[in-house]
């Protein structure tokens with residue numbers, strides 16, 4: 001054979017090898033590129049990037065800390081009520097639905113098509129066997145049976161309300177002390193609100209007599225600071241800071257329980273983060289502390305139950321008392337031994353603490369900010385309260401717990417609702433099988449974010465032809481309001497209307513609201529959250545004037561985790577003397 005030809009054979013082999021490698025690499029690259037769902041708008045540049053939209057999202061979230069704002073922005077940029085983003089590399093796209101009418105339909109009427117997503121269940125992995133993580137089915141129903149009637153007016157008015165009221169009195173005491181120590185200066189209210197929300201929820205879960213309290217721990221610390229030795233002013237002399245109270249280990253575990261979930265939610269690789277977290281000593285300590293404490297409370301409640309007369313309702317002083325009675329009753333019905341020590345029951349109890357704590361405290365923090373920055377709203381709240389509790393006002397005392405749980409104060413309810421409307425976290429659902437949304441084919445397993453901060457909530461709704469909507473959506477009549485009233489403004493009046501007798505009433509259905517989700521998987525604790533907000537805001541507005549604070553301390557930035565949480569909440573308080 002020709003020598004040149006012989007030399008060319010290896011070269012040809014090398015070339016062939018290189019070409020094959022290039023083809024293989026290109027195929028791998030194409031395989032790993034985001035896979036858009038046909039017909040649904042997306043960012044074209046992101047579809048050509050192995051990391052999809054992730055780099056853009058991280059750039060934005062590093063600055064704003066608000067992933068929900070980034071999502072709403074994508075829907076606006078793509079000008080689409082349904083769009084897709086590629087946030088997790090090499091995974092399916094997430095769908096973003098920005099339409100109140102269709103979101104309501106998914107949540108209320110399409111439970112067979114969409115359910116709790118594995119995605120959100122994974123983010124809440126540290127909550128263990130808490131029912132929020134289950135798909136709708138037998139396990140979920142079994143857990144909900146323990147909770148039946150906890151949100152009944154009877155339980156809320158006679159057990160939860162008085163317990164939360166008692167804990168709110170501690171906050172009033174703390175702020176009277178802080179006002180004196182700060183000599184009228186501004187201070188951060190975030191931790192105080194966080195603590196009173198935790199104390200309130202724990203009093204609901206474990207009873208008013210629970211002997212641990214984050215607020216009282218703070219009071220004890222401050223009582224030792226009478227000489228102002230430990231009290232500091234910030235460098236810029238903008239606010240006074242106080243030393244922190246020393247929290248009971250269970251209170252620390254409760255706060256830590258929220259913190260670990262937030263860490264997972266904000267991780268680019270949640271499953272890995274959780275895997276790593278579980279190996280750390282601090283995680284194990286937190287889990288062990290909360291399990292031991294909750295079990296102890298359950299055992300004490302069981303002992304009280306067996307030592308009281310059967311059916312003696314007055315013995316039920318907490319959610320745990322109620323849950324252990326339900327477990328006993330269910331066990332009898334199912335002909336089995338009650339399992340008071342089981343991990344699922346313990347996870348259910350602690351899960352409710354976590355679900356309730358950060359969400360309620362975030363809502364209260366936003367309310368305080370709005371009341372501080374909008375004195376006319378604050379005045380209106382106080383006027384409404386004086387009208388609702390005329391005896392307390394004329395006798396120069398605070399409204400009692402019994403008065404608080406009974407009264408209707410439409411303007412206060414509207415303020416709470418409006419704060420919730422402006423600070424939602426979007427709920428997610430997962431397609432249970434191949435289905436359709438706004439006329440598009442949606443593959444099984446796709447995660448859909450129902451944006452509560454996009455079009456038809458904070459921006460005017462997208463025009464959508466009725467034909468695109470599902471049959472159940474077309475059949476329903478949506479509640480919507482005048483979108484020409486600035487949807488981003490804090491305007492409680494949008495939740496008020498006149499009834500047939502001309503009285504002003506609060507109308508929770510006046511317009512789009514997704515703060516609690518909806519339907520059978522909507523928030524279980526919604527009524528308790530309203531009750532807690534009503535009690536705490538009433539007691540604050542009744543006892544203190546919230547004076548304006550420096551503009552620099554009144555930002556509206558937030559972080560997204562379990563809740564959409566304001567970064568700043570400073571107050572300058574003046575006791576109202578009667």
Ligand code: HEM
Nearest residue numbers: 132355356359360363427516517518521522523524525529
């Ligand atoms: C302002 C306060 C609160 C807000 C904004 C809030 C918000 C939410 C949201 C958005 C969901 C998901 C709903 C869905 O997927 O459709 C949810 C679920 C849940 N929330 Fe709340 N929540 C609050 C207070 C509470 C409280 C006080 C409790 C307990 C006492 C609670 C217990 C739960 C539970 C157990 C679930 C899961 C329901 C299920 O999966 O079946 N939440 N909450």
